[in-house]
Amino acid sequence: MIILKTERDLEQMRPAGAVAATVLEEVAAFVKPGVTTRQVDQFAAERIRHHGGKSAFLGYRKYPCHICISVNDEVVHGLANDRQLRFGDIVSVDCGVIYKGFIGDTARTIAVGGCGVAAQRLMDVTQQALAEGVAQAKAGNRVTDISRAIQTYVEGNGYNVVREFVGHGVGRTIHEEPQVPNFVDAKSNQRLRPGMTIAIEPMVNAGRPGVKILKDGWTVVTQDGSLSAHFEHTVLITEGHPEILTWPAQTPSKLKVA
Ligand code: MF3
Ligand code: CO
Ligand code: CO
DSSP states (O other): OOOOOOHHHHHHHHHHHHHHHHHHHHHHHHOOTTOBHHHHHHHHHHHHHHTTOEESSTTGGGOOSSSEEEETTEEEOOOOOSOBOOTTOEEEEEEEEEETTEEEEEEEEEESSOOOHHHHHHHHHHHHHHHHHHHTOSTTSBHHHHHHHHHHHHHHTTOEEOSSOOEEEOSSSSSEEEEEOSSOOTTOOOBOOTTOEEEEOOEEESSOSOEEEOTTSSOEEETTOOOEEEOBEEEEOOSSSOEESOOOOOOGGGOOOO
């Protein structure tokens, strides 16, 4: 069942998205060479608490961390540990926050200090693939219109989308219907309707699309060891352009007047 959000729901879901996006921005600024992924997780936990939210991931199916931190060939669901981030690594941070009963879910891949051109191109293509998907997220279109836009863009640039993990509806719980695959799948072809809130999240491998799960039971890595990137926004379907909910709030003090 797809849960349509009312205007009242959205009044709460917008701030949830803003908190998730703000935490992700803060975490991105914290990531630098020498920092361990556990320190990144602890920093995220502190920022989520500071903004009055709770991690939507901690405890979900016994997930043990506050955010997901996936480095280089890790695709998603990377666990925090003693690994030190190094200059040139690319790290995907996925941040799900519960705030006043609703969830914002957003992710991005960040270069640690800087990175090579191949890694930068992978990140650019994945971020643009998200934009291509979001552009199709409007009432009257179908889920496959989003999926096709992402898949076509990614494969047109010589990369591959991951099949085993998909985007999803999101609201009071992290994973609601419908599933939003990053490839055309006839099983996921629901009509998009105003009030639907969905997380669109291309996971893109530089090499083959295959993935495997490490012995920790969580960390998803590329089978061929190639780099992977991940960008995600929670968006609201409207009659017109989609509204990106996971956008950092602009407080008046941040606005610069010429
Ligand atoms: N990566 C997932 C998403 O964005 C959520 C991770 S759930 C966790 O939908 F438990 F693995 F953290
Ligand atoms: Co996410
Ligand atoms: Co998600």
